[in-house]
Amino acid sequence: MPDESPSNSSSALIERALTGDRRSVARLISMVEDGGAELGDAMGLLYPHTGSAYSLGITGAPGAGKSSLTDRLVARARTDGLKVGVLAIDPTSPFSGGALLGDRVRMQGHATDPEVFIRSMATRGHLGGLSLAAPEAVRVLDATGNDIVIIETVGVGQAEVEITDACDSTLVVLNPGWGDAVQAAKAGLMEIADIYVVNKADRPGAKDTVRELRAMINMNEGPWKPPIVETVAVKNEGIDELWEAVEKHRAFQEENGLLEARRRRRVEHEIKEIVAERYRQRVETEAHEKLAHLTNEVCARRMDPYEAATELIASL
Ligand SMILES: Nc1nc2c(ncn2[C@@H]2O[C@H](COP(=O)(O)OP(=O)(O)OP(=O)(O)O)[C@@H](O)[C@H]2O)c(=O)[nH]1
Numbered sequence: 001m002p003d004e005s006p007s008n009s010s011s012a013l014i015e016r017a018l019t020g021d022r023r024s025v026a027r028l029i030s031m032v033e034d035g036g037a038e039l040g041d042a043m044g045l046l047y048p049h050t051g052s053a054y055s056l057g058i059t060g061a062p063g064a065g066k067s068s069l070t071d072r073l074v075a076r077a078r079t080d081g082l083k084v085g086v087l088a089i090d091p092t093s094p095f096s097g098g099a100l101l102g103d104r105v106r107m108q109g110h111a112t113d114p115e116v117f118i119r120s121m122a123t124r125g126h127l128g129g130l131s132l133a134a135p136e137a138v139r140v141l142d143a144t145g146n147d148i149v150i151i152e153t154v155g156v157g158q159a160e161v162e163i164t165d166a167c168d169s170t171l172v173v174l175n176p177g178w179g180d181a182v183q184a185a186k187a188g189l190m191e192i193a194d195i196y197v198v199n200k201a202d203r204p205g206a207k208d209t210v211r212e213l214r215a216m217i218n219m220n221e222g223p224w225k226p227p228i229v230e231t232v233a234v235k236n237e238g239i240d241e242l243w244e245a246v247e248k249h250r251a252f253q254e255e256n257g258l259l260e261a262r263r264r265r266r267v268e269h270e271i272k273e274i275v276a277e278r279y280r281q282r283v284e285t286e287a288h289e290k291l292a293h294l295t296n297e298v299c300a301r302r303m304d305p306y307e308a309a310t311e312l313i314a315s316l
């Protein structure tokens with residue numbers, strides 16, 4: 001489309017994506033990764049078509065079995081005739097890493113299913129980073145007709161917590177073995193877990209991990225007590241129970257107005273992120289000289305950093 005203006009090409013692309021054209025959907029996700037100037041337009045055109053997908057975040061230590069579980073959950077969702085989108089996100093790498101190649105292999109069974117869209121994602125140029133890119137990518141998959149969107153994040157850190165927290169239900173995957181539950185607690189996963197999955201339950205120590213988790217959950221006083229589901233992803237064991245747990249959590253949130261509240265919180269957070277990002281950009285572009293001057297003033301101790309920031313904001 002060499003002759004089209006950015007907004008024209010965006011709307012043509014979105015029209016194709018809305019009819020289910022997979023290459024256009026993939027192109028939109030690439031746009032999200034790149035975070036280019038045309039993204040705002042594209043998101044604006046997509047937004048009216050969003051709101052019907054239910055998103056599931058899956059997080060846990062490297063190798064815990066997130067992709068294997070995702071693969072099984074996709075198969076389970078397909079038996080209900082649901083259309084599924086999967087995003088595998090690696091927050092630690094700005095480019096698609098080797099782990100994602102493994103993901104493709106593990107999810108190969110769905111490669112020819114037109115109702116399943118699997119895509120790995122990293123942020124190449126998105127200024128807001130993954131905290132903005134992840135919800136935008138979910139929005140692409142939501143608008144293009146997926147009933148369920150699964151987001152797998154590799155690793156356990158603040159970025160993963162943020163991404164999975166942007167979902168409707170968050171699954172935290174652990175493995176048997178002393179200390180895994182403690183690690184998860186340290187990583188802040190206890191606050192975001194809606195459902196615990198003890199995967200690789202075919203290995204020794206699964207019951208200990210469940211006990212350990214139960215003790216930690218019992219200390220929490222939330223309205224929802226996260227269930228613990230034991231699974232053996234490689235043998236498709238516990239997947240129905242896991243799916244049931246997700247459905248229960250969904251129903252619980254819908255019945256209590258919690259889903260609406262959760263989505264509202266997320267939108268509020270997103271707006272704040274966009275504002276922060278715009279301000280950062282404006283400081284770089286419009287206030288470049290002012291910033292240099294204020295920096296001099298602070299270095300010369302004629303001003304403190306707070307005063308400088310106040311003056312900079314006022315000048316924007
Ligand atoms: N024994 C056993 N092995 C499993 C189970 N689930 C997954 N695995 C194996 O564990 C390894 C890692 O599985 P993945 O599904 O790639 O794990 P992951 O969490 O997606 O890994 P990363 O994306 O690299 O963080 C693979 O070799 C799987 O075959 C299970 O229930 N039992």
Ligand SMILES: [Mg+2]
Nearest residue numbers: 066067103152
């Ligand atoms: Mg994986």
